[in-house]
Amino acid sequence: MTGDRRPGRPRSEATRRAILAAAIDELTERGYAQLSVEGIAARAGAGKQTIYRWWPSKADVVLDAMLDEAASLIAVPDEGSLAADLAGFLVDTFRQRGQRPVLVGLMAEALLDPVFAVQFRDRFLFGRRDALRTVLARAADRGEIAADVDPEMLLDIVFGVLWYRLLLDHAPLDEEAGRQLATLVVRAAR
Amino acid sequence: MTGDRRPGRPRSEATRRAILAAAIDELTERGYAQLSVEGIAARAGAGKQTIYRWWPSKADVVLDAMLDEAASLIAVPDEGSLAADLAGFLVDTFRQRGQRPVLVGLMAEALLDPVFAVQFRDRFLFGRRDALRTVLARAADRGEIAADVDPEMLLDIVFGVLWYRLLLDHAPLDEEAGRQLATLVVRAAR
DNA sequence: TCAATTCGATACGAACCGTCTCGATACTAA
DNA sequence: TTAGTATCGAGACGGTTCGTATCGAATTGA
Numbered sequence: 001m002t003g004d005r006r007p008g009r010p011r012s013e014a015t016r017r018a019i020l021a022a023a024i025d026e027l028t029e030r031g032y033a034q035l036s037v038e039g040i041a042a043r044a045g046a047g048k049q050t051i052y053r054w055w056p057s058k059a060d061v062v063l064d065a066m067l068d069e070a071a072s073l074i075a076v077p078d079e080g081s082l083a084a085d086l087a088g089f090l091v092d093t094f095r096q097r098g099q100r101p102v103l104v105g106l107m108a109e110a111l112l113d114p115v116f117a118v119q120f121r122d123r124f125l126f127g128r129r130d131a132l133r134t135v136l137a138r139a140a141d142r143g144e145i146a147a148d149v150d151p152e153m154l155l156d157i158v159f160g161v162l163w164y165r166l167l168l169d170h171a172p173l174d175e176e177a178g179r180q181l182a183t184l185v186v187r188a189a190r
Numbered sequence: 191m192t193g194d195r196r197p198g199r200p201r202s203e204a205t206r207r208a209i210l211a212a213a214i215d216e217l218t219e220r221g222y223a224q225l226s227v228e229g230i231a232a233r234a235g236a237g238k239q240t241i242y243r244w245w246p247s248k249a250d251v252v253l254d255a256m257l258d259e260a261a262s263l264i265a266v267p268d269e270g271s272l273a274a275d276l277a278g279f280l281v282d283t284f285r286q287r288g289q290r291p292v293l294v295g296l297m298a299e300a301l302l303d304p305v306f307a308v309q310f311r312d313r314f315l316f317g318r319r320d321a322l323r324t325v326l327a328r329a330a331d332r333g334e335i336a337a338d339v340d341p342e343m344l345l346d347i348v349f350g351v352l353w354y355r356l357l358l359d360h361a362p363l364d365e366e367a368g369r370q371l372a373t374l375v376v377r378a379a380r
Numbered sequence: 381t382c383a384a385t386t387c388g389a390t391a392c393g394a395a396c397c398g399t400c401t402c403g404a405t406a407c408t409a410a
Numbered sequence: 411t412t413a414g415t416a417t418c419g420a421g422a423c424g425g426t427t428c429g430t431a432t433c434g435a436a437t438t439g440a
Contacts, residue, residue, distance in 0.1 A: 008385025009437040015387075033302040036427060047388040052429070104301050111298035111357060112223040121358065152361060153351070153370050160350030161343070163357075167301060168311065171342060180343050188378035198416025199406040205418075226396060237419040242398070387436065397426075405418065410411100 011054075018044040019051060020065035024102065027062060032105025035062075059109035059116045066102050067123065074131045082139035083186045086158070089132060090178030093162065103166060129155055139189070146190040157185060201244075208234040209241060210255035214292065217252060222295025225252075249299035249306045253313065256292050264321045272329035273376045276348070279322060280368030283352065293356060319345055329379070336380040344379060 022044035027035050037058050041048045055061045077088035106124070110117040136151045145151065161181055165173045212234035217225050227248050231238045245251045267278035296314070300307040326341045335341065351371055355363045 006385080007383070007439045009387070011386070037429085038427065041388090045388080047390085048428095049389090049430085049432095050387065053386080107357070108298050108301035111294050111301075112221075121360070125358070149374070150370060153367070153374060156351045156354055156361065157347055157371075157374065160352075160354035161346045162350075164346055164350035164353055167297070167353075168315070170311070171346065177343070180340060181347075184339070184343060184347065184378040187380060188374040190377065195408080196416080197408040197414065199418070201417070202406095227398085228396065231419090235419080237421085238398085239400085239420090240418065243417080381440100383438105383440085385436100385438080387434105389433085390431100391433100392431075393429100395426105395428075398424100400421105400423075402420085402422100403418105405416100407414105407416085409414080 015044070015046055015050060016054070019046055019061060020068055022046075023058070023061045024065045024069075027105060028098070028101050032062075032101065032108060035105070057109075057113070057116060059106060059113065060119060062102060062109075063106060063116075063119060063123065066099075066106070070096075074127055076131045076134050078135075078138065082135070082142075082144045082189065083182060085135045085139070086182035086185055087179050089135060090158070090162075090182055091175045093128075094173050094175060094178050100166060100169075107163070107167065125159075129159065132158060144186070144189060149189050154185060154189060157188070205234070205236055205240060206244070209236055209251060210258055212236075213248070213251045214255045214259075217295055218288070218291050222252075222291065222298060225295070247299075247303070247306060249296060249303065250309060252292060252299075253296060253306075253309060256289070256296070257313065260286075260289075264318055266321045266324050268325075268328065272325070272332075272334045272379065273372060275325045275329070276372035276375055277369050279325060280348070280352075280372055281365045283318075284363050284365060284368050290356060290359075297353070297357065315349075319349065322348060334376070334379060339379050344375060347375060347378070 019040060022040045023035070026039050026043055030039075035058060037048055037051055040046075040058065040061065041051055051058075051061065055064065075089070075092055077085045077092070079085050079088060106120055110120040132155055133151065136145065136154060139145050140151065145154075158181065162173070165171050165177070171177070209230060212230045213225070216229050216233055220229075225248055227238055227241055230236075230248065230251065231241055241248075241251065245254065265279070265282055267275045267282070269275050269278060296310055300310040322345055323341065326335065326344060329335050330341065335344075348371065352363070355361050355367070361367070
């Protein structure tokens with residue numbers, strides 16, 4: 001790779017991190033609706049153009065920031081049974097506190113901007129989906145999933161409940177809920 | 191009631207309908223992200239102030255428009271079995287075509303504006319949720335739902351999958367999907 | 381030394397926001 | 411008929427954010 005051997009001033013890693021941190025801070029303090037590129041630049045001590053040079057939109061900044069700090073902690077449990085794996089996956093997912101404002105903001109942006117929606121799906125949503133798909137495939141090999149059950153529908157049930165509760169905030173998203181959901185999915189799969 | 195016996199020029203029903211229709215037309219033609227109060231007013235041949243006098247935000251206009259034309263077609267099937275009732279409810283729901291842009295726009299707005307989120311939940315989401323809760327209550331009376339199963343979690347499974355597929359648009363939301371989901375829920379409930 | 385590139389900063393036009401004002405219109409009450 | 415009241419369409423207004431363009435300074439490789 002000759003990527004970082006080009007002439008000219010190199011990209012500032014310090015500024016990059018300052019922008020990502022400023023985006024998360026602004027988002028959690030004032031909410032996604034109040035988030036602006038100008039606000040991020042001001043808090044980061046950077047120019048607007050520096051942001052637009054590297055990210056197509058503020059949503060991409062937030063997505064990068066989240067992926068950076070989450071470091072893709074997609075654990076793929078393998079406890080030997082679908083019930084244990086599912087419960088582990090859900091409890092592990094629900095344990096991540098304080099991410100709701102970020103996730104809700106990213107989803108809102110994805111609903112409004114089809115271009116960003118692709119980024120959001122490919123770089124975040126489908127990653128976690130693939131992890132759970134692996135879990136289901138192992139369960140199918142063990143005969144825990146009936147032949148007439150579409151694994152994709154099971155995936156949609158798990159992530160559907162997860163996102164529905166996250167977005168509406170009408171019911172808890174805790175370990176108890178995780179165990180409940182895991183039990184029902186195991187039963188549905190037969 | 192003396193409500194429509196006040197002094198002064200009465201509210202124009204024609205203008206009200208023109209605004210609601212203009213909102214839906216603008217939304218479906220250009221998308222929710224491009225929807226503006228100025229655009230609605232221009233297309234409706236109305237003044238901006240006329241919109242702001244009756245609705246707090248553009249999202250409330252869209253919500254009113256949708257509730258107006260949908261006329262709250264919340265059917266509560268009663269076929270004698272949970273399987274049949276669920277399949278009926280889902281197939282009936284999925285049959286409503288062309289509503290995706292409207293629903294996605296309303297959800298996006300609800301995620302960004304907590305005040306509107308309350309309107310959205312109370313005037314739309316909870317209405318359909320109540321209908322399905324009635325279906326589940328009857329099934330419970332018939333002994334089709336195990337005692338250890340929380341009906342609220344079953345509701346979240348149904349609406350979770352519905353909204354997850356609607357928002358992400360990664361899998362079909364057709365009658366086949368409805369039957370599949372109904373089968374799984376019946377199994378989960380035992 | 382020189383060309384290339386990024387940096388922070390700021391100016392710019394465009395769009396839309398929500399408020400306000402205007403004269404015209406349509407209704408009630410006296 | 412007249413006075414009072416509320417709505418109507420239209421548009422001006424200041425404010426905010428957008429995304430682009432431009433500036434001189436800073437930092438690199440050749």
